[in-house]
Amino acid sequence: MGMVGGGRGAFIGQVHRMAANLDGKIELVAGAFSSDPEKSKLSGEDFFLDPERVYGSYEEMAQAEAAREDGVDFVSIVVQNHLHFAVAKCFLEAGIHVICDKPLALDLGQAKVLQKLVHDSGLIFALTHNYAGYPMVKEARRMVAEGELGRILKIVAEYPQGYAVGDVEGEGSGAISNWRADPKIAGASNCIGDIGTHAHHLAHYITGLEIEELAAELTAFIPGRELDDDGNCLIRFQDGVKGIIYASQISNGDENNLNIRVYGTKASLEWHQEEPNDLIVKFANAPRQTYRRGNDYLGSAAQENTRTPFAHPEGFIEAFANIYLAATAAISDQIEGRPAPEAGYDFPSVDDGVRGMAFIKACVDSSQNNAAWTKLELG
């Protein structure tokens, strides 16, 4: 495994490395950790890398690693949003598989270019919508797929955080990174783009339903900010399913409060990211049930994506590592010439990335149009 970005002090790079380390099956051997070659070198030392494989630019790395017999099997891309496209394109063109942090790209156009590249090349491309890695999210998905909820009627997905509220009254210390507030780096949306897409991905991952159109109101509560720090959407999913998706960074005291509720004709379920080992299932006229991670009564996906017995809690890093395991299993299959499993792979794909970018675009367009109903350009 190689890495682009994620040098010293970069949070998401460290998460990717811990996720890769956890199971002792992936080794970081190369990287371009910073656009500053000196910094990149220092980070390489932190990670005990061969200095020869620590690069000053991602282009150099892609070229060199593609040329080595023992070149990296895949690259993890953990740079800022606006660089995802160029870096991913570069490695894909060099024939190297990619695990990329979300969002996929700066805008929908770039996303579709990458999508075509991936489909044409046949390379593996995984996007780290990490919440899909939680075992109980996989159980939720199984329940919907096997019809245990009946016909889905309504979905409510929410992702309130409060970490930026201090900036609303100007006494704040710029909790939202400058780059996240800059459309040239972050894209057309901050809050919906950064976390709203997680809520959206979760809704799609669990139910498989596409959004047809949405009405969104995005707000920048923080003075002087161009991009949203709060967004609320009414959703019309396919098949008449209704929903609400909202996200916020000014919801004081909420930490990482991603929640989803899926309501069906036979049962409903709810999952709270902050208590990820539980899945609450509510059948009509029956006691409320709590499915708990690590138990034998769960489906195979939930069981296989678990490392410890019941009630030895697992968390964010383990979920992240599950995405890595699934993606690298696919990469191994390709490298060793094994066919893909019939059921396919279970990691967020470039298509999910396109879906996310279409969601962001629709939210921004709708909001600029006074919350008019706006269709997703998935085409």
Next chain:
Amino acid sequence: MGMVGGGRGAFIGQVHRMAANLDGKIELVAGAFSSDPEKSKLSGEDFFLDPERVYGSYEEMAQAEAAREDGVDFVSIVVQNHLHFAVAKCFLEAGIHVICDKPLALDLGQAKVLQKLVHDSGLIFALTHNYAGYPMVKEARRMVAEGELGRILKIVAEYPQGYAVGDVEGEGSGAISNWRADPKIAGASNCIGDIGTHAHHLAHYITGLEIEELAAELTAFIPGRELDDDGNCLIRFQDGVKGIIYASQISNGDENNLNIRVYGTKASLEWHQEEPNDLIVKFANAPRQTYRRGNDYLGSAAQENTRTPFAHPEGFIEAFANIYLAATAAISDQIEGRPAPEAGYDFPSVDDGVRGMAFIKACVDSSQNNAAWTKLELG
């Protein structure tokens, strides 16, 4: 106290009676419990009433009680929605104070007529938005009023229930009463009218904020129904405050899941009706706090609206009884010629009823107009 409606087997009538009984200060002495005089008489026997004061019609009752020296001090109106107007008008015109179940009337026009009648007559008129009776809701209100949350930024109020979901697939037994699905009896909305208004009232009661406009999507998931069983609204409150209000009767497995979250610049709070003795308060950068009913550290309203020590849980009936206590205190003041307290009375008023009817009308109008932003006609 007299009662109109609420005879044998009527749920809400019984709740009103328990609320009135609880503190041993109110006695039911007269009633017109049914439009069928025979049924009314039988109910009167259930309640140990003097048969002479059990009436066959509300008109008769209003006239007779107004004429008696020992006539009722007030009447509780617990008939179906479409009769609220006529009954309330009749008693007000007879000079009798009123405690009326919500919604105030069948439509906004009727509501405004009652509002004028009340204001002109000076009579006490209380509307039983009972959730405002919970001590911890009163504590929430105090915190907002005293600025402990800072400037309010966002409100999310939700009221999902699932009891009618069985009817979506036609296997149901008509969980929503026929009359609630009939616009002539229930008014222009079922779900928003019946429970959405509770969420709306709670938001206003706690924050004092008025809705300026809203974008609503109401849905009738149950085949053959004219009125909504689910509704989702984006809200623009005054002063740039944003919000979401939604209600549902097809949210499978949810019981009486009324929740509200109020986010301010200094702190936020959340209250869950199903665990009403707790109020969760989240200050920025501080441990999460749970304020619990019955403690000395609470404000006076929360303390005074409590009957048992901390952690001897109180519930729905006690909250309902708090509305009765506040309304009857006001009635006593009038009867005995005491001035109203400077801080005013703490019970939902006819103005809250008008506010609720305007909310319902805006939701229905917006939804019929493809969720266009629609102003509230509070005028």
Next chain:
Amino acid sequence: MGMVGGGRGAFIGQVHRMAANLDGKIELVAGAFSSDPEKSKLSGEDFFLDPERVYGSYEEMAQAEAAREDGVDFVSIVVQNHLHFAVAKCFLEAGIHVICDKPLALDLGQAKVLQKLVHDSGLIFALTHNYAGYPMVKEARRMVAEGELGRILKIVAEYPQGYAVGDVEGEGSGAISNWRADPKIAGASNCIGDIGTHAHHLAHYITGLEIEELAAELTAFIPGRELDDDGNCLIRFQDGVKGIIYASQISNGDENNLNIRVYGTKASLEWHQEEPNDLIVKFANAPRQTYRRGNDYLGSAAQENTRTPFAHPEGFIEAFANIYLAATAAISDQIEGRPAPEAGYDFPSVDDGVRGMAFIKACVDSSQNNAAWTKLELG
């Protein structure tokens, strides 16, 4: 109904009156509210009583009411512990049914005298172990009785409170009433007597199991106190069932934290008084279940002891009122000559009172004997 004790400002008297009032079926018509006739009179005015039936002593009241044709059907005894015996004896001897606050008496000897009196007279005697009135406690009992838990193996019942902890360091304001710390008024134990007996009663009510012997350590953490404010017991129930019962008044920050867990070979259950509307049921190898008050899937006792639909929370007063309903149903049966129902009545009896006094005595004896195993003298 008449009342002895419970005048102005007395907490438990007010709870009894609210419980009696709630359902509109019981009327307070007589009382000896204080040993001070003047105070008794003032309380009588508070409750709108005929002055003639407000008495200056319980002896006078018993005699007078027994002599009246319209004399009270029963008396509620809410005096201090050391008077329970004399008052109860007086009314029983006058042929009047009794609802008595717990504990039954000052010591086991008195308790057995009352037990004999009740059995010999055939009068109804109810003890307000009010936690047995909660619907979900009744559901727990049903589940055990019908074998849904299998064979019971272990019971853990706890009742920590923290309200008296301020007195441990001497800065306190005497949170435990003086009389509760005085063996002549409270009996041989304070903490175990006042609240430990509730935990004990709950364990017996739910499982029907008798304690064979126990090893107890009682502690008086508050300086200068003769009676315990904390007590921990190892329990040997009949049939090899093991258990722990503990109670505390110095468990800082705990409010009324009565909890019970019952473990069986097929399933276990837990109930928390502070969230009384839920009953958690844990079957081996199955999702955890939460049975919720007000649902149709519950047994008949849970359903019948409920006043509002699911998730319209009920609490302490409603549970208390359920004891009143059950006891007064029995009293009505006697008065109107109806036979008792085959299944018997569902309220805590004089036998439960004797059981509780034997539990207290065994705890005190064991503790004085360095926690030696001590048998219960149920005889």
Next chain:
Amino acid sequence: MGMVGGGRGAFIGQVHRMAANLDGKIELVAGAFSSDPEKSKLSGEDFFLDPERVYGSYEEMAQAEAAREDGVDFVSIVVQNHLHFAVAKCFLEAGIHVICDKPLALDLGQAKVLQKLVHDSGLIFALTHNYAGYPMVKEARRMVAEGELGRILKIVAEYPQGYAVGDVEGEGSGAISNWRADPKIAGASNCIGDIGTHAHHLAHYITGLEIEELAAELTAFIPGRELDDDGNCLIRFQDGVKGIIYASQISNGDENNLNIRVYGTKASLEWHQEEPNDLIVKFANAPRQTYRRGNDYLGSAAQENTRTPFAHPEGFIEAFANIYLAATAAISDQIEGRPAPEAGYDFPSVDDGVRGMAFIKACVDSSQNNAAWTKLELG
């Protein structure tokens, strides 16, 4: 790092490896994974080891690694209980630092021998009482140490599990491994030894209090078992602090339900292993507080033992990895000649191991003596 035990399919070995892997600072380079050399070799392949450093016996490994210039810095011991002593002794005598799974040894005598060896050699010896690795446990410890709870009065620590209950009625599949039920391999206790010691360690880790004496009742509910599957203890800590510690493997439906409550004169705290990211703190007369992992308001130990921002849940493996980080920091200090930090190291030590063995011995002795008070032989 080397490893003894923990080959293919061994749960605890895998946990140790994940904990070591997580932070990318420790590399497994040698091992004796099984007493069967063939199996050991296969496990070595699983972990990508140099075959030369995969050994057929721990003695061979200790000798060979001690002799290599690049020999392992420390060994992780994850064999069955009865071998801990011999393996640990062997590596300590070879001058190699040790991380050892608990319990320290088969009995108190062995434990004290190891203790002397460690103290005499000055080598680092860490025992993986992993629950002490949770950040919020460290916060609890800090609060007690800094006096935020005032004087400690009472401790309740419990560890109920239900996984073995199926064997009580004989229909079970031997959920408790045979070796755990065999005193020659597991030691004198199964349940208290395996999990009771975790509860005991937690109580000591958080409060620093020693147990003076205890009264224990151990039970073997499973027919035919020599060792306990349930145990309940009354505890007398030093300084008059009272407590309860209990553990169980037949508490149906409980999973890994380790909980601790510590009550002080100023405040109390509770921590639940199944929700490890929260610490509940209850000050007298103040709202209940929930301290949450990842926040700036926590003490330094809680902050430093964290890898992700607030509400990105961390769990069991991260806590385990914290023990590894602390122990390997100490090992690095020794190897690189740095002095130990003034505050000392924060990992469970050989002294904790001796303390645990003394606790087990006291429980077993007391139980065999009908729960007589029994002192801990810590001397």
